[in-house]
Amino acid sequence: xxxxxxxxxxxxxASVDRVNxxxxxxxYGAIVRQLLTDLEEVEEVNKQLDQMGYNIGIRLVDEFLxxxxxxxxxxxxxxxxxxxxVGFKMFLGVTASVTNWDSEGTTCSIILEDNPLVDFxxxxxxxxxxxxxxxxxxxxxxxxxxxxxxxxxTWLRDMLRGDDVFxxxxxxxxxxxxxxxxxxxE
Numbered sequence: 001x002x003x004x005x006x007x008x009x010x011x012x013x014a015s016v017d018r019v020n021x022x023x024x025x026x027x028y029g030a031i032v033r034q035l036l037t038d039l040e041e042v043e044e045v046n047k048q049l050d051q052m053g054y055n056i057g058i059r060l061v062d063e064f065l066x067x068x069x070x071x072x073x074x075x076x077x078x079x080x081x082x083x084x085x086v087g088f089k090m091f092l093g094v095t096a097s098v099t100n101w102d103s104e105g106t107t108c109s110i111i112l113e114d115n116p117l118v119d120f121x122x123x124x125x126x127x128x129x130x131x132x133x134x135x136x137x138x139x140x141x142x143x144x145x146x147x148x149x150x151x152x153x154t155w156l157r158d159m160l161r162g163d164d165v166f167x168x169x170x171x172x173x174x175x176x177x178x179x180x181x182x183x184x185x186e
Contacts, residue, residue, distance in 0.1 A: 053138020060143055061146040132158070
């Protein structure tokens with residue numbers, strides 16, 4: 001039997017069940033608004049959104065791997081490209097680009113020109129420190145940790161703050177060796 005070819009982000013996006021984009025956007029906005037009300041400090045909301053994203057990411061990677069038929073990535077560079085071209089398209093319906101690689105190939109930027117989370121959003125003056133889409137950085141961090149890559153994800157540019165694009169910097173801190181719970185020779 002021939003190996004199954006990986007699906008493109010467009011093919012996966014077309015075949016998965018989706019919720020209404022406006023419902024998704026407004027629900028996410030309601031979550032952020034409730035966090036602002038409950039936690040009161042913008043920095044605490046940023047931390048909570050990142051943690052929520054991390055928890056989603058550690059579970060979302062299973063669905064991604066099952067539906068995309070993507071084989072093991074060779075290195076961090078290939079992994080970032082798969083996230084940008086397949087992952088973002090599969091789950092958000094947008095394609096991101098990967099740029100600004102450092103010389104070691106351990107740090108890059110993922111750029112989103114379109115972000116469905118921010119439709120209908122304007123940040124009030126008292127929320128200028130809020131990284132509204134911080135859930136995305138947590139999702140990337142959690143998903144990569146599940147495939148043995150410890151990363152740090154930070155926002156560099158944000159359209160809600162007047163920038164021209166959304167830009168996340170993804171830095172590979174270390175490649176964690178895989179540990180198996182059993183030994184093959186026993």
